[in-house]
Amino acid sequence: MPERQNISLSHGKLAKLLEDVDAGHRLSTVEALSLFEVKGREIWDIAKVADMIREKETGNNVTYVKNQNINVTNCCINSCGFCGYSRKPGDSDVYYYTKEQIQEKVLEAVERNVTEICTVSGLHPDFNADSYTDIISWIHEAAPNVHIHASNPMEVAYGAKKSGVSTREMLTRMRESGLGSLCGTAAEILDDGIRKIICPGKVTTFEWKSIIKEAHEMGIPSTATIMYGHVDKPKHILAHLNIIREIQDDTRGFTEFVPLSFVHYNAPIYLNGIARAGATGREDISMYAISRLFLDNIRNIQVSWVKLGRKMAQLGLISGANDMGGTMYEESISKGAGAKDTDYMDPYDMQIIAEDIGRDLKQRNTLYDLMN
Numbered sequence: 001m002p003e004r005q006n007i008s009l010s011h012g013k014l015a016k017l018l019e020d021v022d023a024g025h026r027l028s029t030v031e032a033l034s035l036f037e038v039k040g041r042e043i044w045d046i047a048k049v050a051d052m053i054r055e056k057e058t059g060n061n062v063t064y065v066k067n068q069n070i071n072v073t074n075c076c077i078n079s080c081g082f083c084g085y086s087r088k089p090g091d092s093d094v095y096y097y098t099k100e101q102i103q104e105k106v107l108e109a110v111e112r113n114v115t116e117i118c119t120v121s122g123l124h125p126d127f128n129a130d131s132y133t134d135i136i137s138w139i140h141e142a143a144p145n146v147h148i149h150a151s152n153p154m155e156v157a158y159g160a161k162k163s164g165v166s167t168r169e170m171l172t173r174m175r176e177s178g179l180g181s182l183c184g185t186a187a188e189i190l191d192d193g194i195r196k197i198i199c200p201g202k203v204t205t206f207e208w209k210s211i212i213k214e215a216h217e218m219g220i221p222s223t224a225t226i227m228y229g230h231v232d233k234p235k236h237i238l239a240h241l242n243i244i245r246e247i248q249d250d251t252r253g254f255t256e257f258v259p260l261s262f263v264h265y266n267a268p269i270y271l272n273g274i275a276r277a278g279a280t281g282r283e284d285i286s287m288y289a290i291s292r293l294f295l296d297n298i299r300n301i302q303v304s305w306v307k308l309g310r311k312m313a314q315l316g317l318i319s320g321a322n323d324m325g326g327t328m329y330e331e332s333i334s335k336g337a338g339a340k341d342t343d344y345m346d347p348y349d350m351q352i353i354a355e356d357i358g359r360d361l362k363q364r365n366t367l368y369d370l371m372n
């Protein structure tokens with residue numbers, strides 16, 4: 001179908017656009033932008049079509065992974081404006097887990113039958129490439145059968161720079177140490193103007209894209225994320241979604257897309273009056289629904305119950321999302337930003353949420369193979 005330009009969405013035009021998308025039309029950025037501008041009850045029309053497409057692509061299941069987070073240190077050279085987790089050397093509550101402490105946590109995780117250990121940390125001033133490969137190999141040594149979902153393009157770039165190696169070499173070493181997949185965090189919003197405001201010390205949009213593509217080309221899959229609801233506008237979200245869709249067209253390396261709603265309570269950009277107090281409920285629903293409609297090449301859209309809370313997460317699952325993410329067991333980053341109840345969600349509670357919307361809860365592994 002031909003590309004549309006600057007459509008103004010009357011009720012009739014919205015209905016026609018959604019009908020076309022349901023029939024296979026690929027949304028242009030202009031069309032998707034107009035969907036983000038929809039307010040009022042028509043938001044449910046968008047969510048309904050997103051949910052229908054979700055059903056066609058992923059069936060009636062709500063999936064989840066049994067995982068455990070290990071955030072090895074909160075000591076960080078960066079000062080991202082949305083981060084309430086990082087600390088500086090000498091701060092009273094700065095921490096760093098030793099090899100013994102990490103392996104103790106890993107063994108606890110194995111006792112709980114987790115299939116994935118997820119680890120991302122602060123950028124410790126003493127870390128280099130070996131620090132990251134050591135952490136991965138310590139986890140792998142203690143739990144050789146557990147999938148290690150670790151690091152993100154920022155950590156890859158940081159470790160590589162500190163040791164004077166290329167990012168490809170860094171990724172190779174990480175894989176040899178036991179890395180199973182790369183975290184698609186540190187993406188925030190892939191727009192350098194926004195990044196200068198919220199995370200000036202982080203990798204640029206170009207660097208994030210290059211490292212993710214490099215990983216995918218090497219056969220290392222990753223997740224993809226977006227953090228929205230701070231100083232961003234829909235045009236920035238669309239620029240981000242477009243980058244994710246283009247990478248996926250090239251590499252097919254993303255396993256899932258995870259919209260992360262900004263948690264503002266302890267975030268410096270909120271406390272300093274730069275950012276607003278997070279996305280509204282309408283924006284959260286729009287984000288999930290339009291992600292499903294726009295990212296026609298990414299099968300799995302994950303709700304973040306940690307960011308959204310359980311009730312909004314359930315609404316996300318009937319607005320295009322099909323996955324509940326992980327059980328977590330330990331979570332520090334959103335908690336640091338002021339989110340509540342972030343540590344653990346029992347599969348029993350996930351089942352109540354899924355059954356309440358007529359869906360079946362299924363356990364999966366990191367790469368979305370079903371476990372039951």
Ligand code: SF4
Binds near residue numbers: 077079083
């Ligand atoms: S978001 Fe990550 S890199 Fe940024 S300050 Fe926090 S811990 Fe450091």
